[in-house]
Amino acid sequence: MFPHFKERISFGSLEINFLLDGDDTDGSLVQFELVVPPGVKVPAPHFHVEVDETLYILEGTLTQLIGAEMRELHPGDHCFIKRGTVHGFNNLHDKTARALCTLSPASIGPAYFREIAALLNAGGPPDMQRVMAIMKKHGLEPVKPA
Numbered sequence: 098m099f100p101h102f103k104e105r106i107s108f109g110s111l112e113i114n115f116l117l118d119g120d121d122t123d124g125s126l127v128q129f130e131l132v133v134p135p136g137v138k139v140p141a142p143h144f145h146v147e148v149d150e151t152l153y154i155l156e157g158t159l160t161q162l163i164g165a166e167m168r169e170l171h172p173g174d175h176c177f178i179k180r181g182t183v184h185g186f187n188n189l190h191d192k193t194a195r196a197l198c199t200l201s202p203a204s205i206g207p208a209y210f211r212e213i214a215a216l217l218n219a220g221g222p223p224d225m226q227r228v229m230a231i232m233k234k235h236g237l238e239p240v241k242p243a
Contacts (some may be wrong), residue, residue, distance in 0.1 A: 102114040102130075103117070103121075107214065107218075109139070109218075111131075111137060111139055112130075114131075115207055124202055125203060126200060128199045130196070131152075131194075131195065131196045133157070133193065133196075135191050135192060135193060141185060141239050142183050142241075143184070143237045144182055144183045144237070147180055147236050148200050148202060149177070149180050149200070150177075150200050151177050151198070151199045152170065152175060152196045152197070153196060153197045154172050154174045155197060156194060157193050157194030158190045159186045159188060160188070160189050161185075212234075213228065213231055213232075216228060
């Protein structure tokens, strides 16, 4: 849909296509297209220590956890996830979902996704201790599923 990406980062079957990063916005925000194929269950529930997130659904359906509420988000739906709010998403449907995601400020940007991709794309089962360490380094706090 977006003809010009600054950077594409893929891990597993998830794709992140950056439109803006912190260099473009003086650290104010990052923005990317999130492409989630059918059946994908990612990421583990987590919260952002200092970053707010906004999602706008472009295509397909995402099942989004926000706090204690599970919501089905369809094209045209949007949600705001305030820093400190536990969240995560799944694509439980048979069509690829695409969303425009904005994170502000830009502290969770391409560097975080590159590190996670390098670890998860290395082959074999992921080292969950290293995944959690990368998450924490970039201000994401994993939460055990309820």
